[in-house]
Amino acid sequence: MDYLIVYDISDHKKRLKVSRLLQKFGYRIQYSAFYLPETKGNIIDFLFKEISKLIDKNTDRVFFYPVHPPEVFKGYPLEPWKIFII
Template identity: 40%
Template structure:
C-alpha cells in the first residue's frame, strides 16, 4: 500500500489545481497520441490514467486541446481537485520520476 497527500488550498495557491485524467480510447493510434500529449502535463499512474499538479492556465489549455485527440466513440474524464486530498494505492508501486525545472 502506498499513501501520499496533496494540498491545493484555493485561497493560498489560487493558481494550481490537481487533476486526474482517465480515458478509454478505442483506436491505438489516437490512444498513443493522447498518452504522449498527457506526459507533458503529469505522470502516468496506470495505463489509462494520468495525474498532475498544474497551473490553472495550463489546465484550461488541457481542456481545450483534449478534443483534438479523440473521436466520438472515445471517452476522457478530467477531474479537477482543489483542497486537501489523500491518494491510497494498492498493488504494483510505480516510481514517479520528478524533474527539476528551471524557468529563466
C-alpha cells in the same frame, strides 16, 4: 490544483498521442490515468482543447477530475459536481 485525467480511447494512434501529451504535464499512474500535480487552469484549458481535437466524441471518453493528493493515493471518493467530461 491537482488533476486526475483518465481516458478510454479506442483508436491506438489517438490514444498514444493523448498519453504523450499528458506525459509532458504529469505522471502516469495507470495505463489510461494521469496525475497532474499543481496544474494551473490555463494548462487544463490547453489540454482540454488539444485532446478534444484528437478524440472521436462518439466513441471516446476523457475525464478531468480536480483532486486533492490524498484522493488520488488513498482512494477517497470524489464529489461528482467537480468533474469535467469531454
